[in-house]
Amino acid sequence: MKKWAVWLCSLLLLLPLVACGNDADQKEKTLTKVRLAEVTRSIFYAPQYVALAKGFFEEEGLDVELTTTWGGDKTMTTLLSGGADIALVGSETSIYVYAQGTNDPVINFAQLTQTDGTFLVSRKKIDNFTWEMLKGSTFLGQRKGGMPQMVGEFVLKQHGIDPHQDLKLIQNVDFANIANAFASGTGDFVQLFEPTASIFEQEGKGYIIASFGTESGRVPYTTYMAKQSYMNKNKDIIEKFTRAIYKAQQWVESHSTAEIAKVIQPYFEDTELDIIETVVDRYKSQGSYATDPILDEEEWNNLQNIMDEAGELPKRIDLDTLVDSSFAKKVMND
Missing domain, CATH: 3.40.190.10 (Periplasmic binding protein-like II)
Structure with a gap:
């Protein structure tokens, strides 16, 4: 075989590999990075880890970078200072921030858990x-x-x-x-x-x-929230993020505790699989995992009643002031 023929064969063999590499690079480039801060690492947030493990965020074109910020105060500080785009934290924190006075309130847009944990x-x-x-x-x-x-x-x-x-x-x-x-x-x-x-x-x-x-009873115990300014500029990201969470919520609802435990186990390497399964079963059976991302008025009022009873409610705030369920409603109707 002549040299040019050998060279041509080698080139043809390499082309698919190059193409695959370019495809991978292109896919990486098209993903939009979203910095997510979670208040703690907990099996209570199982649907979130399902969304990460099953690739639901990637399906929406998002590269979610998860950081555990350990505590409500630290999580909110991270969000307000621009260290995170979205935070998973208790809804009460958005009320505290609003009551202190701000031109850029933190808005709850998707609910993850709907009871105390x-x-x-x-x-x-x-x-x-x-x-x-x-x-x-x-x-x-x-x-x-x-x-x-x-x-x-x-x-x-x-x-x-x-x-x-x-x-x-x-x-x-x-x-x-x-x-x-x-x-x-x-x-x-x-x-x-x-x-x-x-x-x-x-x-x-x-x-x-x-x-x-x-x-x-039911309360918006842990929700996803972002600053109003971020949401105004990134409505497509908020919608895609919410859709991924909704997919995960539906997946958790339709699968067994054993299947859920196995999927989220990599996020809890120090916890035995049987314990993870026990915990998932306990939370799922008592309805802690929200089956959709909508935060409704009854839950919002119950949250404020609980805060008021504890003497921690700065003032009553209408649902529409700090909650935007339009993204949740849209992805549920798609």
Whole structure:
């Protein structure tokens, strides 16, 4: 075979590889980067990790860069300072920001969870629990002004317990250290998120005896939000982001807890698969995962009632002022 023929054959063999490489490069270039800050890493946010793991964001042309900012205050600071485009955090934070006065309010545009995500854990096993048992006890709660603590107080009052008079309420322990404080002997009861609650139960350190999510009803507990200025300039990104989340919500709704647990496991490498499955099942069975991204007026009013009951509501704010469900409604009707 002549040299030119050999050269031509080699070139033809290389062309598909080059084309594939160019296609990959082109795909990478066409994805729009979105910086997402989540308030904590939690199985409570399973649909979000499904959206990431199943490629739902990429299908919408988005390259979502996820950062865990550990705490509502830090998450909101990151969003307001331009360190993130979108934040996943409790809706109460948008009310706090608006009440302080701002020309660029933070707008809730898609809901991820629709109940509280904490559980009441007892140090001792209780077969026939009643809320009256908390009277006179030491209760290790969550951070003052945060949604978990406000829901906790709201539920206690619903059961005729004054959290500041009828028990010793501890709420000055940093969020990250609450579980360790209880494990070290602080408190008779503690309010914990999963998977810590289930891990404690598995290890015999505590026992889940009630769900604050079941007791408090539906609230926009964790939502996606962005500054109004960002949303005005990037309506297409907000719509695509919301569509990806809706796909994930529908996927979670239609698949088994075992399938969900397996998909999100890479985001919880230090947690055993059986624990992840237990937690997903617990949240799914009590309706914590929103099945669509719409934040409705009843939920919004319930949120403000809970904040008001805790003495943390700066002022009542209409739904339309801080909630924009137009993107959620659009993707649901597509």
